[in-house]
Amino acid sequence: MQKTKSYLSDTVSRLKPSGIRRFFDLAASMEGVISLGVGEPDFITPWGVREACILSLEQGYTSYTANAGLLELRKEISDYLLRRFRVSYDPADELIVTVGASQALDVSLRAIVNPGDEVIVVEPSFVSYAPLVSLAGGVPIPVQTSGTYQFKLQPEQIEQVVTPKTKALIICSPNNPTGTVLNAEELAQIAHIVAKHDLLVISDEIYAELCYDEQYTSFPAIAHMRERTILINGFSKGFAMTGWRLGFIAAPKDLATAMLKIHQYTMMCAPTMAQYAAIEALRNGADDVERMKKSYRQRRNFFVQSLNELGLSCHMPGGAFYAFPSIQSTAMTSEQFAERLLLEEKVAVVPGNVFGASGEGYIRCSYASSLEQLQEAIRRMKRFLERL
Amino acid sequence: MKLTEKEIEIVELLEKDARLPMDTIAKMVSLSIPEVEQIIKKLEDAKVIVQYATIVDWRKVDGHEGVTAMIDVKVTPKRGVGFDEVAERIYRFPEVKSVYLMSGAYDLSVVIEGRSMSEIAHFVSEKLSTLDSVISTTTHFILKKYKHDGTVFEQGDQDRRIVVAP
Numbered sequence: 297m298q299k300t301k302s303y304l305s306d307t308v309s310r311l312k313p314s315g316i317r318r319f320f321d322l323a324a325s326m327e328g329v330i331s332l333g334v335g336e337p338d339f340i341t342p343w344g345v346r347e348a349c350i351l352s353l354e355q356g357y358t359s360y361t362a363n364a365g366l367l368e369l370r371k372e373i374s375d376y377l378l379r380r381f382r383v384s385y386d387p388a389d390e391l392i393v394t395v396g397a398s399q400a401l402d403v404s405l406r407a408i409v410n411p412g413d414e415v416i417v418v419e420p421s422f423v424s425y426a427p428l429v430s431l432a433g434g435v436p437i438p439v440q441t442s443g444t445y446q447f448k449l450q451p452e453q454i455e456q457v458v459t460p461k462t463k464a465l466i467i468c469s470p471n472n473p474t475g476t477v478l479n480a481e482e483l484a485q486i487a488h489i490v491a492k493h494d495l496l497v498i499s500d501e502i503y504a505e506l507c508y509d510e511q512y513t514s515f516p517a518i519a520h521m522r523e524r525t526i527l528i529n530g531f532s533k534g535f536a537m538t539g540w541r542l543g544f545i546a547a548p549k550d551l552a553t554a555m556l557k558i559h560q561y562t563m564m565c566a567p568t569m570a571q572y573a574a575i576e577a578l579r580n581g582a583d584d585v586e587r588m589k590k591s592y593r594q595r596r597n598f599f600v601q602s603l604n605e606l607g608l609s610c611h612m613p614g615g616a617f618y619a620f621p622s623i624q625s626t627a628m629t630s631e632q633f634a635e636r637l638l639l640e641e642k643v644a645v646v647p648g649n650v651f652g653a654s655g656e657g658y659i660r661c662s663y664a665s666s667l668e669q670l671q672e673a674i675r676r677m678k679r680f681l682e683r684l
Numbered sequence: 685m686k687l688t689e690k691e692i693e694i695v696e697l698l699e700k701d702a703r704l705p706m707d708t709i710a711k712m713v714s715l716s717i718p719e720v721e722q723i724i725k726k727l728e729d730a731k732v733i734v735q736y737a738t739i740v741d742w743r744k745v746d747g748h749e750g751v752t753a754m755i756d757v758k759v760t761p762k763r764g765v766g767f768d769e770v771a772e773r774i775y776r777f778p779e780v781k782s783v784y785l786m787s788g789a790y791d792l793s794v795v796i797e798g799r800s801m802s803e804i805a806h807f808v809s810e811k812l813s814t815l816d817s818v819i820s821t822t823t824h825f826i827l828k829k830y831k832h833d834g835t836v837f838e839q840g841d842q843d844r845r846i847v848v849a850p
Binding site: 424579646 | 704712713714732843845847850
Protein backbone atom coordinates (compact mmCIF):
# COMPACT_ATOMS: atom_id res chain seq x y z
CA MET A 297 0.00 0.00 0.00
CA GLN A 298 2.69 2.44 1.09
CA LYS A 299 4.71 1.40 -1.92
CA THR A 300 1.98 2.04 -4.52
CA LYS A 301 1.25 5.44 -2.98
CA SER A 302 4.84 6.41 -3.57
CA TYR A 303 4.20 6.29 -7.30
CA LEU A 304 1.88 9.27 -7.06
CA SER A 305 2.97 12.74 -7.99
CA ASP A 306 3.38 15.26 -5.18
CA THR A 307 0.72 17.50 -6.73
CA VAL A 308 -1.89 14.77 -6.72
CA SER A 309 -0.93 13.53 -3.26
CA ARG A 310 -1.46 17.00 -1.86
CA LEU A 311 -4.87 17.35 -3.55
CA LYS A 312 -7.73 17.11 -1.06
CA PRO A 313 -10.67 14.89 -2.00
CA SER A 314 -13.90 16.81 -2.60
CA GLY A 315 -15.80 17.46 0.62
CA ILE A 316 -19.02 16.61 -1.17
CA ARG A 317 -17.94 13.01 -1.60
CA ARG A 318 -18.39 11.94 2.04
CA PHE A 319 -21.86 13.39 2.04
CA PHE A 320 -22.78 11.70 -1.16
CA ASP A 321 -21.82 8.30 0.24
CA LEU A 322 -23.85 8.87 3.39
CA ALA A 323 -26.94 10.14 1.57
CA ALA A 324 -26.77 7.44 -1.11
CA SER A 325 -26.90 4.72 1.55
CA MET A 326 -30.23 5.95 2.94
CA GLU A 327 -33.81 5.40 1.78
CA GLY A 328 -36.44 8.10 1.37
CA VAL A 329 -33.97 10.97 1.22
CA ILE A 330 -35.09 14.27 -0.28
CA SER A 331 -31.98 15.57 -1.90
CA LEU A 332 -31.39 19.27 -2.17
CA GLY A 333 -27.75 18.46 -2.77
CA VAL A 334 -27.95 18.01 -6.52
CA GLY A 335 -26.05 20.45 -8.70
CA GLU A 336 -28.03 19.89 -11.86
CA PRO A 337 -31.45 20.62 -13.37
CA ASP A 338 -34.37 18.33 -12.52
CA PHE A 339 -35.55 18.62 -16.12
CA ILE A 340 -34.68 15.96 -18.62
CA THR A 341 -33.07 17.37 -21.78
CA PRO A 342 -35.88 18.71 -24.01
CA TRP A 343 -37.13 16.05 -26.40
CA GLY A 344 -36.30 18.03 -29.54
CA VAL A 345 -32.63 18.01 -28.53
CA ARG A 346 -32.60 14.32 -27.69
CA GLU A 347 -34.37 13.59 -30.95
CA ALA A 348 -31.74 15.52 -32.95
CA CYS A 349 -29.04 13.39 -31.35
CA ILE A 350 -30.87 10.18 -32.24
CA LEU A 351 -31.22 11.40 -35.81
CA SER A 352 -27.50 12.11 -36.02
CA LEU A 353 -26.78 8.55 -34.89
CA GLU A 354 -29.25 7.14 -37.41
CA GLN A 355 -27.53 9.10 -40.13
CA GLY A 356 -24.20 7.72 -39.03
CA TYR A 357 -22.45 10.83 -37.75
CA THR A 358 -20.18 8.89 -35.45
CA SER A 359 -16.68 9.98 -36.43
CA TYR A 360 -14.39 12.63 -34.88
CA THR A 361 -15.15 16.26 -35.56
CA ALA A 362 -12.65 19.08 -36.02
CA ASN A 363 -10.64 19.56 -32.80
CA ALA A 364 -12.42 22.79 -32.03
CA GLY A 365 -15.79 21.17 -32.69
CA LEU A 366 -18.16 21.15 -35.67
CA LEU A 367 -17.89 24.44 -37.53
CA GLU A 368 -21.69 24.41 -37.81
CA LEU A 369 -21.93 24.30 -34.01
CA ARG A 370 -19.27 26.97 -33.52
CA LYS A 371 -21.21 29.25 -35.86
CA GLU A 372 -24.35 28.65 -33.82
CA ILE A 373 -22.44 29.38 -30.60
CA SER A 374 -21.04 32.57 -32.11
CA ASP A 375 -24.55 33.73 -33.10
CA TYR A 376 -25.90 32.74 -29.70
CA LEU A 377 -23.24 34.67 -27.77
CA LEU A 378 -23.88 37.76 -29.86
CA ARG A 379 -27.66 37.48 -29.66
CA ARG A 380 -27.92 36.68 -25.94
CA PHE A 381 -24.89 38.37 -24.39
CA ARG A 382 -23.72 40.90 -26.96
CA VAL A 383 -20.22 39.45 -27.20
CA SER A 384 -18.63 38.62 -30.52
CA TYR A 385 -16.29 35.70 -31.23
CA ASP A 386 -15.06 34.37 -34.55
CA PRO A 387 -16.22 30.76 -35.05
CA ALA A 388 -13.09 30.09 -37.12
CA ASP A 389 -10.50 30.61 -34.41
CA GLU A 390 -11.96 31.99 -31.19
CA LEU A 391 -14.29 29.21 -30.09
CA ILE A 392 -13.52 25.71 -28.80
CA VAL A 393 -16.18 23.12 -28.02
CA THR A 394 -15.16 21.22 -24.90
CA VAL A 395 -16.21 18.26 -22.78
CA GLY A 396 -18.29 20.28 -20.37
CA ALA A 397 -17.35 23.58 -18.78
CA SER A 398 -15.11 21.56 -16.44
CA GLN A 399 -12.72 20.64 -19.23
CA ALA A 400 -12.90 24.21 -20.47
CA LEU A 401 -11.64 25.35 -17.06
CA ASP A 402 -8.85 22.81 -17.08
CA VAL A 403 -7.68 23.77 -20.57
CA SER A 404 -7.87 27.47 -19.74
CA LEU A 405 -5.78 27.17 -16.59
CA ARG A 406 -3.17 24.94 -18.19
CA ALA A 407 -2.84 27.38 -21.05
CA ILE A 408 -2.03 30.38 -18.86
CA VAL A 409 -0.39 29.19 -15.64
CA ASN A 410 3.37 29.02 -15.20
CA PRO A 411 4.69 27.10 -12.19
CA GLY A 412 4.11 29.20 -9.10
CA ASP A 413 1.70 31.64 -10.75
CA GLU A 414 -1.12 32.73 -8.51
CA VAL A 415 -4.75 32.52 -9.50
CA ILE A 416 -7.37 34.27 -7.40
CA VAL A 417 -10.37 32.09 -6.60
CA VAL A 418 -13.43 33.85 -5.23
CA GLU A 419 -14.91 31.73 -2.46
CA PRO A 420 -17.39 30.23 -1.68
CA SER A 421 -16.81 28.65 -5.08
CA PHE A 422 -17.42 25.62 -7.22
CA VAL A 423 -15.24 22.87 -5.73
CA SER A 424 -13.05 22.35 -8.82
CA TYR A 425 -11.43 25.77 -9.21
CA ALA A 426 -8.66 25.52 -6.63
CA PRO A 427 -7.71 21.89 -7.43
CA LEU A 428 -7.56 22.70 -11.15
CA VAL A 429 -5.25 25.64 -10.45
CA SER A 430 -3.00 23.31 -8.44
CA LEU A 431 -3.02 20.66 -11.16
CA ALA A 432 -1.94 23.30 -13.66
CA GLY A 433 1.05 24.06 -11.41
CA GLY A 434 -0.37 27.28 -10.05
CA VAL A 435 -1.20 28.46 -6.56
CA PRO A 436 -4.87 29.12 -5.81
CA ILE A 437 -5.32 32.27 -3.74
CA PRO A 438 -8.72 32.30 -2.08
CA VAL A 439 -10.65 35.50 -1.56
CA GLN A 440 -13.52 35.19 0.88
CA THR A 441 -16.71 36.99 0.00
CA SER A 442 -19.07 37.64 2.85
CA GLY A 443 -22.73 37.01 3.52
CA THR A 444 -22.92 40.62 4.65
CA TYR A 445 -22.53 41.65 0.99
CA GLN A 446 -24.66 38.78 -0.34
CA PHE A 447 -21.38 37.11 -1.29
CA LYS A 448 -20.59 39.78 -3.88
CA LEU A 449 -16.89 40.20 -4.58
CA GLN A 450 -15.73 43.63 -3.39
CA PRO A 451 -13.14 45.05 -5.80
CA GLU A 452 -10.79 46.07 -2.98
CA GLN A 453 -10.59 42.40 -1.96
CA ILE A 454 -8.69 41.71 -5.18
CA GLU A 455 -6.19 44.44 -4.38
CA GLN A 456 -5.58 42.95 -0.95
CA VAL A 457 -4.25 39.69 -2.41
CA VAL A 458 -2.68 40.80 -5.68
CA THR A 459 1.07 40.16 -5.92
CA PRO A 460 3.47 40.35 -8.86
CA LYS A 461 2.83 36.64 -9.33
CA THR A 462 -0.93 37.03 -9.74
CA LYS A 463 -1.89 35.85 -13.18
CA ALA A 464 -5.62 35.52 -13.26
CA LEU A 465 -8.93 35.81 -11.47
CA ILE A 466 -11.74 33.25 -11.71
CA ILE A 467 -15.23 34.65 -11.34
CA CYS A 468 -18.55 32.86 -11.55
CA SER A 469 -21.83 34.75 -11.93
CA PRO A 470 -24.50 33.54 -11.30
CA ASN A 471 -22.54 31.77 -8.63
CA ASN A 472 -22.45 28.19 -7.48
CA PRO A 473 -23.06 27.81 -4.49
CA THR A 474 -24.47 31.22 -3.52
CA GLY A 475 -26.69 32.06 -6.51
CA THR A 476 -25.29 35.59 -6.41
CA VAL A 477 -25.29 37.59 -9.64
CA LEU A 478 -22.88 40.45 -10.30
CA ASN A 479 -24.51 43.26 -12.28
CA ALA A 480 -22.91 45.42 -14.96
CA GLU A 481 -21.83 48.09 -12.52
CA GLU A 482 -20.23 45.64 -10.09
CA LEU A 483 -18.45 43.87 -12.94
CA ALA A 484 -17.18 47.22 -14.25
CA GLN A 485 -15.62 47.94 -10.85
CA ILE A 486 -13.91 44.56 -10.91
CA ALA A 487 -12.82 45.24 -14.49
CA HIS A 488 -11.15 48.45 -13.37
CA ILE A 489 -8.97 46.60 -10.83
CA VAL A 490 -8.30 43.79 -13.30
CA ALA A 491 -6.99 46.26 -15.87
CA LYS A 492 -4.96 48.16 -13.27
CA HIS A 493 -3.08 44.98 -12.30
CA ASP A 494 -3.01 43.51 -15.80
CA LEU A 495 -4.86 40.33 -14.82
CA LEU A 496 -6.60 37.81 -16.98
CA VAL A 497 -10.16 36.83 -16.08
CA ILE A 498 -11.63 33.37 -16.43
CA SER A 499 -15.35 34.03 -16.40
CA ASP A 500 -17.39 30.92 -15.69
CA GLU A 501 -20.82 31.81 -17.06
CA ILE A 502 -22.35 28.34 -17.04
CA TYR A 503 -25.44 29.64 -15.19
CA ALA A 504 -25.86 32.73 -17.40
CA GLU A 505 -29.19 31.52 -18.81
CA LEU A 506 -30.56 31.20 -15.30
CA CYS A 507 -30.59 34.84 -14.22
CA TYR A 508 -34.01 35.80 -12.88
CA ASP A 509 -34.33 39.41 -11.92
CA GLU A 510 -32.17 41.44 -14.24
CA GLN A 511 -30.52 41.48 -17.62
CA TYR A 512 -27.42 39.30 -17.49
CA THR A 513 -24.06 40.94 -18.13
CA SER A 514 -21.32 38.80 -19.62
CA PHE A 515 -17.86 39.83 -18.43
CA PRO A 516 -16.26 40.27 -21.88
CA ALA A 517 -19.10 42.66 -22.74
CA ILE A 518 -17.58 45.16 -20.26
CA ALA A 519 -15.46 47.77 -22.05
CA HIS A 520 -11.87 46.63 -22.77
CA MET A 521 -12.38 43.27 -21.06
CA ARG A 522 -12.80 41.05 -24.12
CA GLU A 523 -9.05 40.98 -24.73
CA ARG A 524 -8.30 39.79 -21.22
CA THR A 525 -11.14 37.33 -20.71
CA ILE A 526 -11.55 33.62 -21.23
CA LEU A 527 -15.29 33.07 -21.36
CA ILE A 528 -16.54 29.66 -20.33
CA ASN A 529 -20.09 28.50 -20.88
CA GLY A 530 -21.93 25.35 -21.89
CA PHE A 531 -25.16 23.49 -22.23
CA SER A 532 -25.41 21.69 -18.89
CA LYS A 533 -27.44 24.08 -16.78
CA GLY A 534 -29.53 26.34 -19.01
CA PHE A 535 -30.37 23.63 -21.54
CA ALA A 536 -30.58 20.80 -18.97
CA MET A 537 -27.82 18.80 -20.68
CA THR A 538 -25.45 17.86 -17.85
CA GLY A 539 -24.86 14.27 -18.93
CA TRP A 540 -23.99 15.26 -22.50
CA ARG A 541 -20.77 16.83 -21.25
CA LEU A 542 -20.68 19.76 -23.59
CA GLY A 543 -19.26 23.20 -22.94
CA PHE A 544 -17.25 25.79 -24.80
CA ILE A 545 -14.50 28.35 -24.50
CA ALA A 546 -14.62 31.75 -26.15
CA ALA A 547 -11.37 33.71 -26.11
CA PRO A 548 -9.28 36.06 -28.24
CA LYS A 549 -7.48 34.26 -31.05
CA ASP A 550 -4.01 34.01 -29.49
CA LEU A 551 -5.39 32.44 -26.34
CA ALA A 552 -7.83 30.18 -28.18
CA THR A 553 -5.09 28.90 -30.49
CA ALA A 554 -2.93 27.95 -27.51
CA MET A 555 -5.82 26.30 -25.72
CA LEU A 556 -6.73 24.35 -28.81
CA LYS A 557 -3.29 22.71 -28.68
CA ILE A 558 -4.03 21.31 -25.23
CA HIS A 559 -7.54 20.30 -26.19
CA GLN A 560 -6.29 18.59 -29.32
CA TYR A 561 -3.65 16.54 -27.50
CA THR A 562 -5.78 15.57 -24.53
CA MET A 563 -9.33 15.30 -25.82
CA MET A 564 -9.19 15.28 -29.62
CA CYS A 565 -12.74 16.64 -29.75
CA ALA A 566 -15.97 16.73 -27.79
CA PRO A 567 -18.44 13.88 -28.38
CA THR A 568 -19.89 14.15 -31.88
CA MET A 569 -23.45 13.12 -31.04
CA ALA A 570 -23.61 15.69 -28.23
CA GLN A 571 -22.43 18.36 -30.66
CA TYR A 572 -25.32 17.61 -33.01
CA ALA A 573 -27.72 17.80 -30.09
CA ALA A 574 -26.23 21.18 -29.12
CA ILE A 575 -26.83 22.59 -32.59
CA GLU A 576 -30.52 21.79 -32.17
CA ALA A 577 -30.52 23.26 -28.64
CA LEU A 578 -29.14 26.58 -29.92
CA ARG A 579 -31.42 26.72 -32.96
CA ASN A 580 -34.71 25.75 -31.36
CA GLY A 581 -34.20 25.55 -27.62
CA ALA A 582 -34.92 29.12 -26.51
CA ASP A 583 -38.55 28.40 -25.58
CA ASP A 584 -37.54 25.39 -23.53
CA VAL A 585 -34.92 27.45 -21.70
CA GLU A 586 -37.54 30.12 -20.93
CA ARG A 587 -40.01 27.52 -19.67
CA MET A 588 -37.44 25.95 -17.35
CA LYS A 589 -36.20 29.33 -16.17
CA LYS A 590 -39.71 30.42 -15.24
CA SER A 591 -40.21 27.25 -13.25
CA TYR A 592 -36.91 27.71 -11.39
CA ARG A 593 -37.81 31.30 -10.58
CA GLN A 594 -41.17 30.29 -9.09
CA ARG A 595 -39.56 27.56 -7.03
CA ARG A 596 -36.80 29.93 -5.90
CA ASN A 597 -39.38 32.46 -4.72
CA PHE A 598 -41.25 29.77 -2.81
CA PHE A 599 -38.20 28.13 -1.31
CA VAL A 600 -36.24 31.20 -0.26
CA GLN A 601 -39.25 32.84 1.36
CA SER A 602 -40.03 29.60 3.18
CA LEU A 603 -36.43 29.36 4.45
CA ASN A 604 -36.62 32.89 5.80
CA GLU A 605 -39.91 32.06 7.53
CA LEU A 606 -38.14 29.13 9.19
CA GLY A 607 -35.62 31.57 10.58
CA LEU A 608 -32.81 30.50 8.24
CA SER A 609 -31.97 33.90 6.83
CA CYS A 610 -31.25 33.77 3.12
CA HIS A 611 -30.64 36.49 0.54
CA MET A 612 -32.71 36.23 -2.64
CA PRO A 613 -30.25 34.64 -5.09
CA GLY A 614 -30.40 36.33 -8.50
CA GLY A 615 -29.48 33.25 -10.50
CA ALA A 616 -28.48 29.58 -10.77
CA PHE A 617 -30.70 27.19 -8.78
CA TYR A 618 -29.15 27.38 -5.33
CA ALA A 619 -30.27 28.98 -2.11
CA PHE A 620 -27.47 29.59 0.39
CA PRO A 621 -29.14 30.18 3.76
CA SER A 622 -27.30 30.97 6.98
CA ILE A 623 -27.62 28.36 9.72
CA GLN A 624 -25.70 30.46 12.26
CA SER A 625 -28.86 30.91 14.37
CA THR A 626 -28.61 27.20 15.26
CA ALA A 627 -25.06 27.58 16.65
CA MET A 628 -24.05 24.46 14.70
CA THR A 629 -21.30 24.19 12.14
CA SER A 630 -22.38 23.63 8.55
CA GLU A 631 -21.25 20.01 8.70
CA GLN A 632 -23.05 19.31 11.98
CA PHE A 633 -26.23 20.86 10.64
CA ALA A 634 -26.10 19.00 7.33
CA GLU A 635 -25.29 15.69 8.95
CA ARG A 636 -28.01 15.90 11.59
CA LEU A 637 -30.59 17.11 9.06
CA LEU A 638 -29.75 14.13 6.87
CA LEU A 639 -29.77 11.54 9.65
CA GLU A 640 -32.80 12.88 11.54
CA GLU A 641 -35.05 14.16 8.76
CA LYS A 642 -33.55 12.65 5.62
CA VAL A 643 -33.02 15.94 3.84
CA ALA A 644 -29.67 16.18 2.06
CA VAL A 645 -28.06 19.61 1.74
CA VAL A 646 -24.42 20.47 1.14
CA PRO A 647 -22.47 22.07 4.02
CA GLY A 648 -21.27 25.50 2.90
CA ASN A 649 -17.70 25.02 4.10
CA VAL A 650 -16.94 22.57 1.27
CA PHE A 651 -17.08 25.60 -1.05
CA GLY A 652 -14.49 27.55 0.94
CA ALA A 653 -13.93 28.97 4.40
CA SER A 654 -16.48 31.77 4.05
CA GLY A 655 -19.17 29.18 3.35
CA GLU A 656 -18.98 28.08 6.97
CA GLY A 657 -22.23 28.85 8.74
CA TYR A 658 -24.21 28.30 5.53
CA ILE A 659 -25.70 25.37 3.62
CA ARG A 660 -26.32 24.99 -0.10
CA CYS A 661 -29.81 23.88 -1.04
CA SER A 662 -30.67 23.26 -4.67
CA TYR A 663 -34.26 24.17 -5.50
CA ALA A 664 -34.09 22.22 -8.76
CA SER A 665 -36.47 19.66 -7.30
CA SER A 666 -40.20 19.24 -7.75
CA LEU A 667 -42.41 21.64 -5.82
CA GLU A 668 -43.82 18.69 -3.84
CA GLN A 669 -40.30 17.74 -2.77
CA LEU A 670 -39.48 21.31 -1.80
CA GLN A 671 -42.69 21.58 0.23
CA GLU A 672 -41.87 18.34 2.01
CA ALA A 673 -38.27 19.42 2.59
CA ILE A 674 -39.50 22.64 4.22
CA ARG A 675 -41.87 20.64 6.47
CA ARG A 676 -39.00 18.39 7.54
CA MET A 677 -36.63 21.29 8.14
CA LYS A 678 -39.28 23.02 10.21
CA ARG A 679 -39.68 19.92 12.36
CA PHE A 680 -35.90 19.65 12.67
CA LEU A 681 -35.44 23.27 13.74
CA GLU A 682 -38.30 23.13 16.24
CA ARG A 683 -36.65 20.18 17.95
CA LEU A 684 -33.29 21.87 18.43
CA MET B 685 -59.07 40.63 -21.32
CA LYS B 686 -55.49 41.71 -20.71
CA LEU B 687 -53.78 39.94 -17.82
CA THR B 688 -50.62 40.99 -16.01
CA GLU B 689 -47.60 38.70 -16.05
CA LYS B 690 -48.30 37.58 -12.49
CA GLU B 691 -51.94 36.84 -13.28
CA ILE B 692 -50.84 34.68 -16.19
CA GLU B 693 -48.36 32.90 -13.92
CA ILE B 694 -51.12 32.14 -11.42
CA VAL B 695 -53.39 30.76 -14.15
CA GLU B 696 -50.57 28.59 -15.48
CA LEU B 697 -49.79 27.23 -12.02
CA LEU B 698 -53.45 26.38 -11.38
CA GLU B 699 -53.80 24.83 -14.80
CA LYS B 700 -51.03 22.40 -13.86
CA ASP B 701 -52.24 21.81 -10.31
CA ALA B 702 -55.57 23.25 -9.23
CA ARG B 703 -54.98 22.14 -5.65
CA LEU B 704 -51.85 24.20 -5.09
CA PRO B 705 -52.20 25.89 -1.67
CA MET B 706 -52.74 29.66 -1.69
CA ASP B 707 -49.66 30.37 0.43
CA THR B 708 -47.48 28.38 -1.96
CA ILE B 709 -48.82 30.24 -4.98
CA ALA B 710 -48.35 33.53 -3.15
CA LYS B 711 -44.70 32.74 -2.47
CA MET B 712 -44.04 31.50 -5.99
CA VAL B 713 -45.25 34.70 -7.62
CA SER B 714 -44.09 37.02 -4.79
CA LEU B 715 -47.52 38.34 -3.83
CA SER B 716 -49.49 38.26 -0.59
CA ILE B 717 -52.17 35.60 -0.02
CA PRO B 718 -55.06 38.14 -0.16
CA GLU B 719 -53.67 39.51 -3.43
CA VAL B 720 -53.60 36.03 -4.96
CA GLU B 721 -57.11 35.26 -3.70
CA GLN B 722 -58.37 38.48 -5.19
CA ILE B 723 -56.79 37.72 -8.57
CA ILE B 724 -58.24 34.20 -8.62
CA LYS B 725 -61.69 35.52 -7.69
CA LYS B 726 -61.47 38.06 -10.49
CA LEU B 727 -60.45 35.43 -13.03
CA GLU B 728 -63.21 33.09 -11.89
CA ASP B 729 -65.79 35.86 -12.19
CA ALA B 730 -64.56 36.70 -15.68
CA LYS B 731 -64.72 32.99 -16.60
CA VAL B 732 -61.04 33.01 -17.54
CA ILE B 733 -60.83 30.22 -15.00
CA VAL B 734 -63.85 28.20 -16.08
CA GLN B 735 -63.70 25.16 -13.85
CA TYR B 736 -61.38 23.08 -11.66
CA ALA B 737 -61.43 19.51 -12.94
CA THR B 738 -59.57 16.30 -12.20
CA ILE B 739 -57.87 14.09 -14.75
CA VAL B 740 -58.91 10.50 -14.01
CA ASP B 741 -57.49 7.35 -15.51
CA TRP B 742 -60.77 5.42 -15.64
CA ARG B 743 -59.09 2.37 -17.13
CA LYS B 744 -57.83 1.62 -13.64
CA VAL B 745 -61.37 1.49 -12.22
CA ASP B 746 -63.13 -1.84 -12.67
CA GLY B 747 -66.33 -1.53 -14.66
CA HIS B 748 -65.56 2.04 -15.69
CA GLU B 749 -63.08 1.48 -18.51
CA GLY B 750 -65.47 3.06 -21.00
CA VAL B 751 -65.03 3.86 -24.67
CA THR B 752 -64.08 7.16 -26.27
CA ALA B 753 -64.66 8.02 -29.91
CA MET B 754 -63.82 10.99 -32.09
CA ILE B 755 -66.41 11.62 -34.75
CA ASP B 756 -65.79 13.72 -37.84
CA VAL B 757 -69.08 15.35 -38.77
CA LYS B 758 -69.94 17.08 -42.05
CA VAL B 759 -72.86 19.46 -41.73
CA THR B 760 -74.76 22.03 -43.78
CA PRO B 761 -74.35 25.43 -42.15
CA LYS B 762 -77.50 27.48 -41.76
CA ARG B 763 -77.99 31.00 -42.97
CA GLY B 764 -77.62 33.51 -40.14
CA VAL B 765 -76.33 31.10 -37.49
CA GLY B 766 -73.67 29.24 -39.48
CA PHE B 767 -72.40 26.20 -37.60
CA ASP B 768 -73.37 27.45 -34.15
CA GLU B 769 -76.89 26.06 -34.10
CA VAL B 770 -76.00 22.51 -35.06
CA ALA B 771 -72.95 22.60 -32.77
CA GLU B 772 -75.21 23.54 -29.89
CA ARG B 773 -77.68 20.76 -30.70
CA ILE B 774 -74.76 18.33 -30.53
CA TYR B 775 -72.98 19.60 -27.42
CA ARG B 776 -76.14 19.57 -25.35
CA PHE B 777 -75.96 15.78 -25.20
CA PRO B 778 -74.24 14.94 -21.90
CA GLU B 779 -72.26 12.07 -23.46
CA VAL B 780 -70.58 14.57 -25.79
CA LYS B 781 -67.34 15.67 -24.10
CA SER B 782 -66.18 18.23 -26.64
CA VAL B 783 -67.17 19.81 -29.94
CA TYR B 784 -64.80 21.77 -32.16
CA LEU B 785 -65.35 23.55 -35.46
CA MET B 786 -62.56 22.43 -37.75
CA SER B 787 -60.88 23.59 -40.93
CA GLY B 788 -60.32 20.98 -43.61
CA ALA B 789 -62.16 17.88 -44.78
CA TYR B 790 -65.00 17.97 -42.28
CA ASP B 791 -66.73 20.58 -40.14
CA LEU B 792 -67.23 19.46 -36.55
CA SER B 793 -65.04 17.24 -34.44
CA VAL B 794 -67.09 15.59 -31.72
CA VAL B 795 -65.57 13.65 -28.83
CA ILE B 796 -67.96 11.28 -27.15
CA GLU B 797 -67.61 8.95 -24.20
CA GLY B 798 -69.81 5.92 -23.61
CA ARG B 799 -69.86 2.70 -21.64
CA SER B 800 -69.50 0.51 -24.72
CA MET B 801 -69.02 0.60 -28.49
CA SER B 802 -72.67 -0.25 -29.02
CA GLU B 803 -73.71 2.68 -26.87
CA ILE B 804 -71.66 4.99 -29.06
CA ALA B 805 -72.92 3.33 -32.25
CA HIS B 806 -76.43 3.91 -30.98
CA PHE B 807 -75.71 7.59 -30.34
CA VAL B 808 -74.23 8.08 -33.80
CA SER B 809 -76.97 6.30 -35.70
CA GLU B 810 -79.94 7.47 -33.67
CA LYS B 811 -79.04 10.96 -32.45
CA LEU B 812 -76.23 12.42 -34.49
CA SER B 813 -76.89 11.19 -38.04
CA THR B 814 -80.55 11.97 -37.81
CA LEU B 815 -80.00 15.69 -37.23
CA ASP B 816 -81.22 17.64 -40.25
CA SER B 817 -77.99 19.48 -40.95
CA VAL B 818 -75.72 16.45 -40.60
CA ILE B 819 -74.55 15.17 -43.99
CA SER B 820 -72.17 12.44 -42.89
CA THR B 821 -70.20 11.07 -39.92
CA THR B 822 -66.95 9.12 -39.57
CA THR B 823 -66.37 7.51 -36.18
CA HIS B 824 -62.88 6.75 -34.82
CA PHE B 825 -62.64 4.78 -31.60
CA ILE B 826 -59.72 5.61 -29.29
CA LEU B 827 -57.71 2.50 -28.52
CA LYS B 828 -55.33 3.89 -25.91
CA LYS B 829 -54.70 7.25 -24.28
CA TYR B 830 -51.01 8.06 -23.99
CA LYS B 831 -51.24 11.75 -23.23
CA HIS B 832 -54.33 13.77 -22.44
CA ASP B 833 -54.46 17.55 -22.02
CA GLY B 834 -50.72 17.68 -21.44
CA THR B 835 -50.68 14.84 -18.92
CA VAL B 836 -48.87 11.60 -19.72
CA PHE B 837 -50.92 8.73 -18.27
CA GLU B 838 -48.15 6.26 -17.52
CA GLN B 839 -45.49 8.57 -16.08
CA GLY B 840 -42.17 7.09 -17.13
CA ASP B 841 -39.69 9.82 -16.29
CA GLN B 842 -38.23 9.45 -12.83
CA ASP B 843 -35.43 11.33 -11.11
CA ARG B 844 -32.24 9.57 -12.08
CA ARG B 845 -29.86 12.20 -10.71
CA ILE B 846 -27.16 11.26 -8.24
CA VAL B 847 -27.97 12.36 -4.70
CA VAL B 848 -25.26 14.92 -4.11
CA ALA B 849 -23.23 16.61 -6.82
CA PRO B 850 -21.06 19.72 -7.04
